[in-house]
Amino acid sequence: MILTYFATAAKGTEGALRDELRALRFRGVRATRGGVHFEGSIEEGWRACLSLRIAMRVLLERGTFDASSERALYDGVRALSLEDVLTPSHTLAVRSSASQSTLTHTQFIAQKTKDAIVDRIRDQVGHRPSVNVEDPDVLLFINMNRNQATLYLDVSGEPLFKRGWRMAAGEAPLKETLAAALVRLSGWDMKSPLLDPLCGAGTIVIEAAQMATTRAPGLGRSFGFERWAFFDKSARARYRTLHAKMTAEEQPIEAKILARDADERVLQVARQNARRASVRIPFLGESLRPYPFDTPRAWVVTNPPYGVRLAQAEETNRALAAWIDRASGITFGILSGDPQFESLVRRRNTRWLALRNGNIDCKWLVYET
Numbered sequence: 001m002i003l004t005y006f007a008t009a010a011k012g013t014e015g016a017l018r019d020e021l022r023a024l025r026f027r028g029v030r031a032t033r034g035g036v037h038f039e040g041s042i043e044e045g046w047r048a049c050l051s052l053r054i055a056m057r058v059l060l061e062r063g064t065f066d067a068s069s070e071r072a073l074y075d076g077v078r079a080l081s082l083e084d085v086l087t088p089s090h091t092l093a094v095r096s097s098a099s100q101s102t103l104t105h106t107q108f109i110a111q112k113t114k115d116a117i118v119d120r121i122r123d124q125v126g127h128r129p130s131v132n133v134e135d136p137d138v139l140l141f142i143n144m145n146r147n148q149a150t151l152y153l154d155v156s157g158e159p160l161f162k163r164g165w166r167m168a169a170g171e172a173p174l175k176e177t178l179a180a181a182l183v184r185l186s187g188w189d190m191k192s193p194l195l196d197p198l199c200g201a202g203t204i205v206i207e208a209a210q211m212a213t214t215r216a217p218g219l220g221r222s223f224g225f226e227r228w229a230f231f232d233k234s235a236r237a238r239y240r241t242l243h244a245k246m247t248a249e250e251q252p253i254e255a256k257i258l259a260r261d262a263d264e265r266v267l268q269v270a271r272q273n274a275r276r277a278s279v280r281i282p283f284l285g286e287s288l289r290p291y292p293f294d295t296p297r298a299w300v301v302t303n304p305p306y307g308v309r310l311a312q313a314e315e316t317n318r319a320l321a322a323w324i325d326r327a328s329g330i331t332f333g334i335l336s337g338d339p340q341f342e343s344l345v346r347r348r349n350t351r352w353l354a355l356r357n358g359n360i361d362c363k364w365l366v367y368e369t
């Protein structure tokens with residue numbers, strides 16, 4: 001059976017996620033604001049959870065209907081069958097979003113949706129599942145847009161940036177999903193060297209190394225669908241087969257991946273993270289300076305420090321800008337939260353994008369030298 005999925009993405013990374021889905025040969029791929037639609041079997045949903053680096057969540061669409069009133073919302077949800085996923089012994093939680101719709105109160109929308117779901121199950125089997133907001137077996141999303149409601153099941157469970165390898169955070173670590181988006185957006189060829197000279201906890205280089213080995217990011221964690229009703233012995237056996245197949249797809253790394261940071265403490269964290277992520281990266285304590293690459297092409301992908309989170313950023317930013325101006329044969333991908341950064345570089349950027357890092361508005365700048 002062909003199912004419809006929606007992989008959610010951080011603002012600005014939808015295009016990168018679309019390209020990732022296409023590269024991984026998913027079907028029906030179509031980007032929109034907030035994420036990317038795709039289609040496939042139930043196993044394709046599992047494969048998406050295991051293999052997508054840029055998506056925040058993988059959602060499975062269960063129905064779309066008009067919901068211009070409270071009654072229409074309740075009836076629309078109640079008409080949808082969820083018995084394959086949810087029984088009275090499962091817990092559930094519903095989250096919601098709404099735009100340009102008559103019903104605007106998201107908490108109310110979530111509550112009504114939950115009522116319709118549990119009422120249907122109680123009428124059918126005599127008991128109702130209970131709510132667990134913190135750690136539900138089944139997480140649902142109801143999205144209202146121009147009075148059209150869409151009910152989704154969260155296939156991924158915990159958001160996909162939680163890969164299971166991060167030990168402790170550095171001072172201002174990037175989300176793994178954003179780091180992966182940056183590496184893809186930089187256009188890195190996975191053969192030439194890639195350096196993060198301001199690597200912090202190592203998020204960018206760890207993601208790059210896993211990408212180069214084609215190691216699926218989700219191999220070391222569990223997912224929401226594993227707690228659903230239909231995930232019985234035979235489904236688990238099918239999932240194990242898929243997991244083993246994807247584990248075997250790992251390849252030796254061709255490219256040289258390099259990481260530097262002036263702060264030895266943060267490098268300790270980076271080394272631990274890399275070990276847990278099963279990648280080998282030499283992390284060296286060194287202040288920023290132009291790196292003498294000996295290949296015709298090289299990539300520098302980095303997230304320089306900025307005032308909101310880190311002091312004494314200006315000198316580093318000036319040194320980085322001076323390197324960009326003098327370099328040749330290097331593609332620089334810079335995620336900067338400092339609005340002044342661009343003005344420090346005399347060279348014009350090749351392309352740029354507005355991105356957010358946590359709650360900080362950032363600019364992604366690519367300089368091809």
Ligand SMILES: C[S@@+](CC[C@H](N)C(=O)[O-])C[C@H]1O[C@@H](n2cnc3c(N)ncnc32)[C@H](O)[C@@H]1O
Binds near residue numbers: 170260
């Ligand atoms: C915004 S953080 C990078 C965070 C990183 N992307 C991560 O995910 O953990 C910037 C890093 O630059 C380092 N740094 C600042 N100035 C530096 C310099 N002049 N030379 C080397 N490292 C520097 C800081 O120690 C900090 O770890």
